Amino acid sequence: MSQLSKNQVTLFDTSIATNNVGDEIIMDAVNREIYNVFAANRICRVASHDKIGISGLSLIRHSDFGIVGGSNILSSKMNKYKQWKLDLFDVFFIPKNVLLLGVGWRQYQQQTNLYTKTILQRILTTEALHSVRDKYTQQKLADIGIHNVINTGCPTMWTLTKTHCDTIPKTKSDKVVFTLTDYDCDEKADKQLVDILLRNYKEVYFWPQGRLDASYLQRLTDAKIHIVNPNLKSYDFFLENNDCDYIGTRLHGGIRALQKGRRTVIIGIDNRAIEKQKDFNLPVVLRSEIDTIENIINSDLTLDIAIPLEDINRWKNQFSK
Template sequence: MLKTSLTLPENVTQTSASSQVCLLDPGMEDHNDRPSENLGDLIIQQAVLREMDSLFGSQNIVKLSTHAPLEETQLQMIQASSVAIVGGTNLLSSNMNHYNQWKIVLRDALRLRKRVLLLGVSWWQYQGRPNLYTLALLHLALSYKGSHSVRDNYTKKKLQSIGIRNVINTGCPTMWPLANLQPDAIPQTKATSALVMLTDYSKNIELDQKLLELATSHYETVYFWPQGAGDHDYVTSFNLPVTILERSLPALENLLKSDVSLDYIGTRLHGGIRCLLAKRRALILRIDHRATEIAQETGLPSVDRADFAFMERWIREPFMTKITLDTTAVERWRQQFRTKLA
C-alpha cells in the first residue's frame, strides 16, 4: 500500500493519525451515494476518484456528499479521518450564508477544525469581496498547513483576498490527463456528426436555437446528450432533428468510444472536456466565468456563445487543439500526500 504523509489537524500526530481519508464528493446527491442530478458532477467525480485512489487506495476512502447537510454521524466520520478533501466543482461563493453549494454552516466548520483540503475547486461566479461569514467559515474549515488545489486564478485570488494563501492553481482535475495530449491526437478538421449540449439553468432560446440550426445544417447527424435534469425537455422544445441520447454517463461514454466521426459543440463545460479526453474535436461555448477562466489559462477551445462567425470558421476550417497545463502545480499538490518509496 502506498505510504502517505497527510496534512493533519493540530491535535493529531502522525503516529496516532487515522488512515481513513474522507472525500466530500459533489458526485453524490446525498450521503447514501445517490448520484448527483447534474451528470457533469459525475465527470468531475471520476477525475477526483482517479486521484484519490492513486494517492490513498480506495479501501481507505469514505465518501460524503457536498450537496447534503452534515449531521452528527457525518461530522464524526470527518473527525475520524486524517484529512477531508473537497473534490471539485464551483462550490465556493462570496456569501456562503446565502448561497452554498457546499452544504456546510458555521457550526460545522467549527467541528472540521481546519481539516479540509480543496481539490480542483472554483468560485461559483464573478462576485464581490467575500463577506465576514464566508471568511470565518473558510478559515475554520480549511487547512492552513496543506496546499489547496483550485482550478483557476480567479478562485486563487478570492481565497488570498481573505488571507488563505496556501493555494495552488492546478487547473481542473478533469483536464489533468490532457497534459500528455499531443496536438495531432485530436482531429483538426470537421467530423461527419456533431454532439451538442445545452444548459437547462442558463437558457437563451434565440442563441440555443441558432446553435442547433447551425449544427443540423453542417453535420449529417446531430446527437444531443442531456447532462442536466431539464436538458431533455429544453432541447425537444426546439423541434429540430437531433438524436437524443439517454441521460446517463454510460450513454455518453458509449458514443465517445464508438467509431462515429464526431465533433462536440455546446455550452456544457465538463461534457466538452470529456469529449477532449476521448480525443474528439471540441468547442465549448462560454456561458459563465468557468470556461472563460479555464480557457485563458489552459487554451481550452472555447468561444462566447453568441460568436457564430467563429463557430462557422471552427466547423469549416482546420483547428489545432493545444492544451497547456501547469503540471508542476499538479505535482506539488499530489506530493504533499506522498513519501518516497523505499
C-alpha cells in the first residue's frame, strides 16, 4: 500500500447473517490470514449476507481495501442469486477497492449477465491480485475481462501442507462423524451412506452444520446416532478429543476435520468439492459413486493435497510493497 494508505481494511464477513456454520469455518481461516497480512492495520467488518447500510459503506470508502472473505459468493446472475447483498445503490458508493480472498463461483453456470459484469468491473480493484478458490472461478472472472486473479484455493486449505497431512492417520478409526446437506438432498444415496457408516463403525456421530440437517437425518433413519451440538466450538471439541474419521457431504465440515488431523473423505455434491479435487487433490468421492465408499473406508488412505504455496505467497506478499 502507498504512503497515502488509510491504514484500514474492511472485511466483508460471510459468517454474519448465515445459518450455515461452514461460513464460520471459512471466516476463521480468513481472519487468520487477514490478521497476519494486515497486522498493522485497523480491521473493520461489514456483513456480506445482509444489507451493508450507510455506516458500512462509509467504512469501505475509508479503507484501502474492502476484502471479500471466501464463500461461493459470486454467480452469473447476481441480480437473482443475492448471497452477496449488493445492489446498484451500494455499487454507486463503493470505490473500486474491493479485493477477493479465496472466493468461489456458485455452481456451474452459463454466461455471466450484464448486471453482474457491470457490478464486478465497477468495484473490483485493478491495483492488486485477487485470490479465488479454483480455476473455474478464475475462468469465470476472465470471461468478463477481470484478469488480475490467481488461484490460491480457499484459505481453509492453506495450512493443509504435506507436513500436516503426513500426521493424519491412514487407517480406519472405530468412530466416525458425518454430515449431510439439507439444501441438496438425495435420499437414496444419503441413506445408503448412513447405512454404510452404521455397518463399518462402532460409534457413529452426526454434526448438523446447516439449520435443517438434523431434521433431514431423521427422515432417513431412526437408528441410534450420537449428535454433536450444532455449533463450531462443539465440533472442534469433538474433533480434538476423539480418534475419529470424517465422512460427509459438507465440504467445510470435511476441511475442518483435515485441519484437526482427522482421516477424511468428502462426498462431492457440487462444483466446490469437485473443483477442489481437480485443482488440489482434495479427498473427494462423488455422491454418484457412493457404492465405492465401503471399500474406501476399509482401505489405507494417503493424502496428497497440493497446496499452491507460490500463489498463496504472491497474494500475501503483494501488500508488503
